Amino acid sequence: MFNAILLNKNEDGTTDATLTQIDDAQLPAEGDVTVRVDYSTINYKDGLAITGKSPVVRKWPMVPGIDGAGEVLASSHPDWKAGDAFVLNGWGVGEVHMGCLAQRAKLKGDWLIRRPEAISARHAMAIGTAGYTAMLCAIALQERGVHKDSGEILVTGASGGVGSVAIAILSGWGYRVIASTGKTAEADYLKALGAVDVIDRAELSAPGKPLQKERWAGVVDAVGSHTLVNALAQTRYGGAVAACGLAQGLDLPGSVAPFILRGVSLLGIDSVMAPKEKRIAAWDRLAADLPVAKIERITEEIGLADALSKAQDIIQGKIRGRLVVDVNR
Missing domain, CATH: 3.40.50.720 (NAD(P)-binding Rossmann-like Domain)
Structure with a gap:
């Protein structure tokens, strides 16, 4: 069992968002890489999903979180093996495929890119x-x-x-x-x-x-x-x-x-379905050109439980910069 934010659709069409525990059996069968998520983040789209302010989620139940960074635990995909460091952005994750506001996720290897060595998992999610x-x-x-x-x-x-x-x-x-x-x-x-x-x-x-x-x-x-x-x-x-x-x-x-x-x-500019070569080029430039000190200036770190209230804040325009979610606290 592991911790996750889980979204369910109520009979009246509203969204019920809770911090709960789920297990691997509840993760999507179509994923070919199981990952440990170390950090995630809350983007505006995540705020919409958690609050239900917009019909972002199209499959229920759903774990939100369109971004994730951590380590591969198991893989049947030829490009990934246990221990590899990854970054995930978009691809409908958190909308039609369970996302990364959880301690684990099961994703498609084609969606992942290798995290540049100069960027930690936390730093990657401060960027997001x-x-x-x-x-x-x-x-x-x-x-x-x-x-x-x-x-x-x-x-x-x-x-x-x-x-x-x-x-x-x-x-x-x-x-x-x-x-x-x-x-x-x-x-x-x-x-x-x-x-x-x-x-x-x-x-x-x-x-x-x-x-x-x-x-x-x-x-x-x-x-x-x-x-x-x-x-x-x-x-x-x-x-x-x-x-x-x-x-x-x-x-x-x-x-x-x-x-x-x-x-x-x-x-x-579409970031959700951008081809892999564009993603790799962008992350390489981020690793080279975006100083860690500037990212830290715009970053607030929260725990997984805080994601529910912070989702409301981001929709209401109360957040500046970036919210990094340590999914293990």
Whole structure:
């Protein structure tokens, strides 16, 4: 028996989330690698799953936790053997396949990547899907030709997990980063990560004109809706916007003007089903370019039992940075 967060669907459609004990027999039969999870984390999607605020979970019962890091216990997959250190991000884990907010998990070997030697299991989960997504965004901007001398980079949702890591990455690469946040009291925190200035999210969150004064060479957007539309409207000619989130909404209430009049590129960033080569490249860059000290600055560690209350906090926007879950306490 081992500890896990278990989600069940009530008759009225609400979600029942409890800390309980389950055994290996309850783990998915289709997994070919059994792992010991040392650390997991709570992302926004995990918060939605645990609270039931959005229909994230599509198979019941479910162990949430889209991220995990630890050690392989047993494997029938040719690429993995007992003792191997792994990192897992996404692939529908915690949605349709039992996840990593538990002391054990049974996963598909094709979903796992080898944890870089420079990154501990705890450090990997301090980065998590949020940080890995931030790196995918940063790489996408670089590949689109947005360089450190191109101009200012806007990061929206800056005090969240994606935003915090994006600031740390891009500032470390020499970019001039402007942070947008609704938590103006976090200005010192964001500047310590590398932001040169902080603006109130209210400047971007209301409906705006299709084209506005050009400012940003590039944007990392984790917010969507009007914020993304305004960011596009303010992006300079030939600039690029990497979109990876929906904190404000799924809608895109804008126009084609930035695309056809300024040649702006909208880059969709998917971290859930990204191919393995992209994942490995992103984690290699994270290991090389993201200082442990900056990650520690944005990290709060909690125990597995705390995940239930912290899931509510992350949905309500009360969390800054990253939540690391030690599943063994």
